[in-house]
Amino acid sequence: MTNKIVGNLDPKIYPDINIVCIENKNIIVIEVNESGSKPHFAFGRAFKRIGKSTVQLSREELEQLIDDKFCDAKLEEIDEEKVRWFLRKAKFERNLDLDPEAPIKEALERLKLIREEKLTNAAILMFGKDPQK
Known part of the structure; x- marks a missing residue:
């Protein structure tokens, strides 16, 4: 599962994946730390989090995200x-x-x-x- 996730993300994210037993049921828990390298692309598309949902960025949102980044240039x-x-x-x-x-x-x-x-x-x-x- 880790290889499937990592292989389809750019830049790469390495999640922690664990199986925990809750009430006699195995639950897969995937934890991902917040990344400073945004945006991330999955299967060639950029996504963002809104509350508990993950939604695809529109072209305009992606352009704005790139435009708004600052650099250290003079x-x-x-x-x-x-x-x-x-x-x-x-x-x-x-x-x-x-x-x-x-x-x-x-x-x-x-x-x-x-x-x-x-x-x-x-x-x-x-x-x-x-x-x-």
Whole structure:
């Protein structure tokens, strides 16, 4: 049973599985500690807990979860030219109401790529000088 669980999860979780006897009946008890590596995927799908239920994450929820993660990068690690290119293109093609010459910090805040004074992972993935770092 452990192999079936572990083999279908990414990242891996190693549950404690025990059989306990309660009122002359064998009960399988599966305990899983909370993980800091969220989200976890089972059979290629991401799930979340709501109370006692486990429900599949929607695409929008998964994107939001990834976007909301913060990283330790500094504003100096953002490629200003990438930001300017994006702002010009978004203004021209999507009529984005944001001046392409706005200060970088202001632009990233307006794009919700800086929250609580921290860069999001999405900011680094989109505009980082060295995003794979």
